Amino acid sequence: xxxxxxxxxxxxxxxxxxxxxxxxxxxxxxxxxxxxxxxxxxxxxxxxxxxxxxxxxxxxxxxxxxxxxxxxxxxxxxxxxxxxxxxxxxxxxxxxxxxxxxxxxxxxxxxxxxxxxxxxxxxxxxxxxxxxxxxxxxxxxxxxxxxxxxxxxxxxxxxxxxxxxxxxxxxxxxxxxxxxxxxxxxxxxxxxxxxxxxxxxxxxxxxxxxxxxxxxxxxxxxxxxxxxxxxxxxxxxxxxxxxxxxxxxxxxxxxxxxxxxxxxxxxxxxxxxxxxxxxxxxxxxxxxxxxxxxxxxxxxxxxxxxxxxx
Ligand code: AHR
Numbered sequence: 001x002x003x004x005x006x007x008x009x010x011x012x013x014x015x016x017x018x019x020x021x022x023x024x025x026x027x028x029x030x031x032x033x034x035x036x037x038x039x040x041x042x043x044x045x046x047x048x049x050x051x052x053x054x055x056x057x058x059x060x061x062x063x064x065x066x067x068x069x070x071x072x073x074x075x076x077x078x079x080x081x082x083x084x085x086x087x088x089x090x091x092x093x094x095x096x097x098x099x100x101x102x103x104x105x106x107x108x109x110x111x112x113x114x115x116x117x118x119x120x121x122x123x124x125x126x127x128x129x130x131x132x133x134x135x136x137x138x139x140x141x142x143x144x145x146x147x148x149x150x151x152x153x154x155x156x157x158x159x160x161x162x163x164x165x166x167x168x169x170x171x172x173x174x175x176x177x178x179x180x181x182x183x184x185x186x187x188x189x190x191x192x193x194x195x196x197x198x199x200x201x202x203x204x205x206x207x208x209x210x211x212x213x214x215x216x217x218x219x220x221x222x223x224x225x226x227x228x229x230x231x232x233x234x235x236x237x238x239x240x241x242x243x244x245x246x247x248x249x250x251x252x253x254x255x256x257x258x259x260x261x262x263x264x265x266x267x268x269x270x271x272x273x274x275x276x277x278x279x280x281x282x283x284x285x286x287x288x289x290x291x292x293x294x295x296x297x298x299x300x301x302x303x304x305x306x307x308x309x310x
Contacts, residue, residue, distance in 0.1 A: 016048035020280050023071030024052060025081035027108070028059040030156075030189045031218040032246035036310035037082075037107065037266035044269030049277070059156065059188070061085055068092045072099050078276050082107040085158035093117035102279045106272050108160040115287065119279045122271055122289040124264050126161045130168025132262045132295050133213055133241045138176055140239055140259065141211075146178025148210045151201045153187040153194050153223060155215040162186065165215045165243060182208070187219040194219025198226035207232075214242040217249035217261055224257050235259055235298070245296060247308050253301035263293035266310055
């Protein structure tokens with residue numbers, strides 16, 4: 001199984017007799033957010049309470065489906081995973097159900113014909129994150145005349161955060177006729193693609209871009225580089241808002257290059273561990289567990305940076 005490993009680090013306690021074996025399929029390592037999320041999960045699902053089988057899908061659904069099937073074949077107690085995309089899960093989730101293995105979704109949602117195919121979903125409200133980004137843009141544009149031209153760097157095509165952030169952002173921005181989303185394309189949540197796509201936006205639109213909305217900080221950081229290489233000032237000539245609140249975003253805000261970041265908390269490990277315990281014990285859990293988050297602007301970056309945990 002590609003990218004599959006035990007979760008334990010050296011020097012750890014041995015798994016207890018009643019340890020819960022968890023098969024966890026991660027999206028990949030596409031962003032700072034994801035790295036922090038992986039760390040949090042690996043630190044929470046440890047011996048003696050847990051035995052972790054961890055698999056990295058390298059942003060590919062086919063790898064995730066293979067990993068899930070392998071967990072089913074191994075007879076793990078609980079499967080947890082963060083689905084790369086929203087659709088295409090019915091068959092494999094039915095297989096898990098037939099094998100009596102409960103499934104806990106983490107971070108990203110699925111779109112399935114029957115919600116009973118998974119026990120619960122713990123993660124952020126991505127639609128609200130998109131709305132928050134749009135509200136920041138509107139507040140930042142007070143007193144400015146239209147047209148205000150926005151470019152959007154979307155996350156992975158078909159993923160819940162890309163779909164939902166796009167929807168939430170549009171819902172709010174559409175209420176103000178000064179704004180126009182002139183370009184919108186996926187940068188796959190990575191710095192490298194964020195930079196490439198921003199280069200294409202700049203080529204196509206010239207000086208006609210006022211605002212960049214990036215679905216995550218990594219793409220914004222890549223785009224900042226593209227903007228500088230094009231001889232423009234990120235944060236000034238082009239106002240920029242992104243999502244996650246990773247350390248790199250706070251550093252970019254401190255440097256005046258990013259204007260705001262909407263928090264998306266990746267530190268889900270401890271809550272995930274609690275949910276897995278409950279589900280494994282056959283206890284009732286809420287179908288949806290939300291994570292609390294805020295919005296940070298440039299003027300808060302200096303004070304907040306030392307408090308950031310990811
Ligand atoms: O699903 C959460 C998103 O996935 C984060 O915003 C992004 O950085 C990550 O890759």
